[in-house]
Amino acid sequence: MTQHSHDKAHAAHSDRPHRHHYDADMLSVEEARERILSHFKRLEPVEVDLLDALDMVLAEDLVAPFDVPPLPNSAMDGYAVIAADLAAASSGSPVELPVAFTIAAGALPEGRLMAGSAARIMTGAPMPDGADAVVPFEDTDELERRGRGASGTGADRIGVRLAPAAGDNVRRAGEDIARGELALRSGTVLRPGAIGVAASLGRSSVKAYRRPVVAIVSTGDELLSPGEEHQPGKIYNSNAYSIAAEVRRYGGVPLMAGIARDTIESLQDRLADALKADMVVTSAGVSKGDYDVVKDVLAKNGAIALWSVRMRPAKPLAFGTLNAPDGRKVPLLGLPGNPVSAMVAFEQFGRPAIHVMMGRGELPKPVVQAVLDDPVNNYDGRRVYARVVVYEAEDGTLRARSTGTQSSGALMSMAAANGLAICPDDVAKIEAGETATVEMLDWPEDVFSRRPPPAS
Ligand code: AMP
């Protein structure tokens, strides 16, 4: 779908004068993603506590061993009655019935409801045999009787002000899930509703494909850990935290494997811990600087592919596999160091890898078409991901406004964005007022709740 949307955006702009000839030596985002994802497969199923199963993929069929609800029961607080007894009831001439007994939720009825009587019943309580409808308190004189001092368990007679039809306010046994029904199919994503269904079948745990553990290693002599005292010339390691947050958002388990200095030995040291994981994500050390060690370590301890990807931000990208002591080949995604580049590259390549490992398949990012408030420039024939806020204009159209400086080091404009507006590789500029495809970062609440920021 993402691919398709990109094609559409592409087509919409292909008649424009400023077209780029892009550099065919660089990989497109799709080519890079395809190569990367060929190294990932679904992980094994595990038994997981239902509370931890949110957004995991079910790895078994859940067949209902019983009816839910188990017995016919009341949908309202009121009186269980026999509809035929009340054919003459109306608000002008209520019909009065003796109250035979009370049924609380979780209790079984004391007996059968005899013709010409009513039973006080609570929501969810089982219907007594013989009864075929429930009249809610509001349609009786319950309140007046209570006002006159009847006890908390109700009066011994009740006036009914309407003639119910058989079946009114009664829930059938098995109305929600019938015994023997395939309630949740293997492969279902366990969203909150599905978690509720599993619980209503009595399950406290289910089989689901395991969450990947993603080790995060930052590299750089300049890095301090948040919590350490500020030092001149140093910067805090933000990448490990933004990437850990993304790993968690997409269902993985981040493993904070620390900071490596710009030496091969230091990085090898950090990677020794990281190789327990299903995937390693590094940041920095992949550009053309003197101290870019990720590629050296990959070349020494595994297999390397180092690419330039035709995207902005995040052109330099390393990918390869590391040989783990247990014989596994652990995929390593080497993100660029610039904080926005790291996040944008993780969205494009790390996120689908997590989804594949969780059994969700390669899910495309949700996209919208939005009218740009600000132009997006493409200076050198790479696909541009511009940080924007998508918002709903007064007339109901979706618009996208730049969140400010598009420097790949400027995290504030990433923090303010809910989407990335795309300028295709071969389009030189999308003007303000034109429509662009926007990949949503936050979806969907932000689109319809955020106000546009003040114009920059
Ligand atoms: P590099 O890829 O090592 O050339 O780094 C590119 C830029 O990203 C430099 O300005 C680095 O200081 C910065 N950077 C690298 N790693 C991190 C990190 N973990 N957190 C924040 N900024 C970083």
Ligand code: MG
């Ligand atoms: Mg560096």
